[in-house]
Amino acid sequence: MSDNDVALDADSPLTLPGFFDALADGELLGGVCADCGQVLLPPRPACYNCGSRSIDVEAQPRTGRIYTYTEVNTPPPALEDDAPYTIAIVELDSGGRLTGRVDAPYDAVEIGDRVELRVREQTEGERSLALEHEQEWPFHVFERVE
Incomplete structure (x- = not known):
């Protein structure tokens, strides 16, 4: 799912509360920049590599x-x-x-x-x-x- 599809609130997987909620449910989620491919852990709403706000939320390997x-x-x-x-x-x-x-x-x-x-x-x-x-x-x- 892209950040365009995810509401940016405390439940969003692009926030620390959302990241830890998913982790408590057994999922390790990361943000993946749709523009440069940078994996963001924990996820965040903008890429720290290129600045893009096109972030997909994807399950990550443990x-x-x-x-x-x-x-x-x-x-x-x-x-x-x-x-x-x-x-x-x-x-x-x-x-x-x-x-x-x-x-x-x-x-x-x-x-x-x-x-x-x-x-x-x-x-x-x-x-x-x-x-x-x-x-x-x-x-x-x-x-x-x-």
Whole structure:
């Protein structure tokens, strides 16, 4: 569906609430620019590559490869018990990139590792950092796969 067909309100898949609602329902949606083909994750109403507002909303694969990663050693106080943890930018098999936590220690991760997105509820610490309207949003984590 194109942005011309989607009302731009809080339920739109082109907004963060719409993106996380779809994720809670098991769908990973991305915006795909009809003009240049750029995959936008999370989706948004305009392409950050060419500026076009002709954005199609398409299901995205949950699999990809680690593009880059880092270790968080000094997190916000609410996540102190989680540290250290690994964060990565994952290039999905569609070419879009999504940032998320990796469910593996830093030393066990390498650029190019295959991963798959999984969705879970936020922990109490994660929920305490979220804005009120974000507290029910699902949390995505990448797991390494062979």
